[in-house]
Amino acid sequence: MPGPIRTSRPRRARLGRLREADLGLxxxxxxxxxxxxxxxxxxxxxxxxxxxxxxxxxxxxxxxxxxxxxxxxxxxxxxxxxxxxxxxxxxxxxxxxxxxxxxxxxxxxxxxxxxxxxxxxxxxxxxxxxxxxxxxxxxxxxxxxxxxxxxxxxxxxxxxxxxxxxxxxxxxxxxxxxxxxxxxxxxxxxxxxxxxxxxxxxxxxxxRIRVREQLPEELPRELPEARGRRRPRLRQEVTEGLKFVLRDPVLRATLCGDALFNLFLVLYQSMLLVFLERQAGLGPGAVGLVLSGMGCGALLGALLAARVAERFGTGPVIWLAPLLTCPLTALMPAARPGWSTCVAAVGLAALSLGGVVRVVAQSSVQQARTPDRLLGRMSATARFVTWGGLPLGGVLGGAAGSVFGAAATLWIGAAGMTLSFLPAFLSPLRTLRTVRAAAPATKG
Incomplete structure (x- = not known):
């Protein structure tokens, strides 16, 4: 009678290395x-x-x-x-x-x-x-x-x-x-x-994190004209951050794409629940399942993001993700009560998957291109620009829903989100392979 199957030492060693690679950071x-x-x-x-x-x-x-x-x-x-x-x-x-x-x-x-x-x-x-x-x-x-x-x-x-x-x-x-x-x-x-x-x-x-980053210097010491001067005023620092982001073609493209995507995403979301309840005929439990499916798509996107960026390049991922996944949101306004709504829910999950893949690649590029002393201002400027349109998207979604109906508003939102690939596609991101290639010197 054959004994138990044992894993050889080389195979166990390879499995151990694979587990360590998966854990990474x-x-x-x-x-x-x-x-x-x-x-x-x-x-x-x-x-x-x-x-x-x-x-x-x-x-x-x-x-x-x-x-x-x-x-x-x-x-x-x-x-x-x-x-x-x-x-x-x-x-x-x-x-x-x-x-x-x-x-x-x-x-x-x-x-x-x-x-x-x-x-x-x-x-x-x-x-x-x-x-x-x-x-x-x-x-x-x-x-x-x-x-x-x-x-x-x-x-x-x-x-x-x-x-x-x-x-x-x-x-x-x-x-x-x-x-x-x-x-x-x-x-x-x-x-x-x-x-x-x-x-x-x-x-x-x-x-309890032990890493202690250095306290930012008041002014770059390597600039002779900065020696002996006091820290700039807050408004000057805010302006410096804005100029840095808006003058960089890659950062400017990510902000424009994000702002366009978020505007039409909120417009789309403002009528999504109305459509699901009134035209797709879903109850609260079914609506919750559809939204949970979006969360599952986001989780899958996070698990795949690093591999996708490595396979296709960090820059191309930023414009390919919305181009390939946002059109699938048009399945929802085309859905009718029954099985077609389930298919449309897959389109929403794909939207979340592509959104997370894009954000992971985009955040990495933004962080890599920004000097340490400007990281906070870069992040705040990005948040201000890309989130500033959220209230406007909600207002436009409500107005469009009142005039054209929920389904038509979803069509508009799907088209707008798809077009958000253009700023990145028309920038150096179109061919940028890695975040390292984009990183400038860390001194301002």
């Missing part, structure tokens, strides 16, 4: 801490995304206008402090900014269940928390993007961004799955305890 303690902090912080943020409006609706019986205003306040931070946040962050070490933002966000969110249990919760309280949380999130995100090159080095940005995007995609699926049942069982305000705890733990883990 996760084998490094500091990146592992950032990865875990990202998972907890993003989980908390995803719960906020669902539980905050539910708290207004279920606990305070807010009307539609109040809920809309609450949603607007959560994203108002990008417009209010988007540009100066980059200049402020560039003056500081990034890790302490992330830790402080997490701790303060956790504290602010904890006031909602506390006020609810004390009978003091009001819609104005939610407004204030949404605004403060949104502003702090801007500072966190700007510092987060600026810190990654210090942590992993510019040569491993694609891998680092891909792994962090993967965990963010997982939380985009798990967050609503946790928040919904918890809000139903304990109440929407109580669900925010999970958000507060997640962000507090995120700050704790980030505080």
């Amino acid at each position: 996760l084998r490094e303690a500091d990146f592992g801490l950032l990865f875990a902090a990202t998972a907890l912080g993003q989980l908390g943020d995803r719960v906020v995304f669902l539980a905050l409006p539910l708290a207004a609706i279920a606990a305070l019986h807010a009307d539609a206008f109040q809920v809309g205003l609450l949603t607007a306040l959560t994203t108002a931070g990008s417009l209010l402090v988007g540009l100066p946040a980059g200049a402020w962050v560039d003056r500081l070490r990034k890790r302490p900014v992330m830790v402080c933002a997490d701790v303060v966000r956790a504290t602010v969110l904890a006031t909602i269940p506390t006020a609810w249990w004390a009978g003091l919760l009001s819609i104005r309280w939610l407004y204030a928390v949404a605004l403060v949380h949104g502003v702090l999130t801007v500072f966190f995100d700007v510092a987060y993007v600026s810190f990654l090159p210090h942590l992993v080095g510019r040569g491993r940005l694609v891998e680092g961004n891909a792994k962090l995007s993967a965990i963010r995609s997982v939380t985009s699926i798990a967050g609503p799955a946790v928040a919904g049942p918890l809000a139903g069982w304990a109440g929407a305000p109580a669900a925010l305890v999970v958000s507060s705890a997640g962000m507090a733990l995120s700050g704790l883990l980030a505080s």
Whole structure:
């Protein structure tokens, strides 16, 4: 009788090397801490995304206008402090900014269940928390993007961004799955305890990262005219960041493409739920499955992003991703009740997959091309430009839906998102192979 099959030592060694290759940056303690902090912080943020409006609706019986205003306040931070946040962050070490933002966000969110249990919760309280949380999130995100090159080095940005995007995609699926049942069982305000705890733990883990980037110098010492001069004013630093981004043809192309994509994405999303409910005939559970499918597409995109960029080149991926995946969103307005809606949902998942692949490649190029002292301002400028059109996209989507109907608005959104490939295609990104080839000198 034959004995048990044993794996030879060379084969076991090869398997061990493959596992280590798959882990990559996760084998490094500091990146592992950032990865875990990202998972907890993003989980908390995803719960906020669902539980905050539910708290207004279920606990305070807010009307539609109040809920809309609450949603607007959560994203108002990008417009209010988007540009100066980059200049402020560039003056500081990034890790302490992330830790402080997490701790303060956790504290602010904890006031909602506390006020609810004390009978003091009001819609104005939610407004204030949404605004403060949104502003702090801007500072966190700007510092987060600026810190990654210090942590992993510019040569491993694609891998680092891909792994962090993967965990963010997982939380985009798990967050609503946790928040919904918890809000139903304990109440929407109580669900925010999970958000507060997640962000507090995120700050704790980030505080244990050992990498300490150097404090940015007030002025580049290599410039003779800078010696003996004081730090420029905030407005000068903001202007410097804007000029740097807008004068660089690659960075300018990524911002233009992102702005165009986000504008038509929000226009599309503004009528998507209306179409699914009223014309596709889906109930709330089925709508939730469609949206979860988008999260699954995002997770798959994060897992494939590094390999796709290596296979096709970082620059081509940035314009190929929207060109190949955005047209599939046109399946949705063509769908009818029944099996065609399921096929259209696959198109939405493809949109998320392509979006994550593009963002991973694009973020890596942006970080690699930017000197260390301008990373914060680059990130803030990108956020300001690409997120600034979100309210406009919502307004245009509502207007188009009122005039042309939900299906026609989805067609317009699909066409606009597809055209977002043009800025990158008409720039040096068309043939740019690696982020290393794009990286300039790190001295300003």
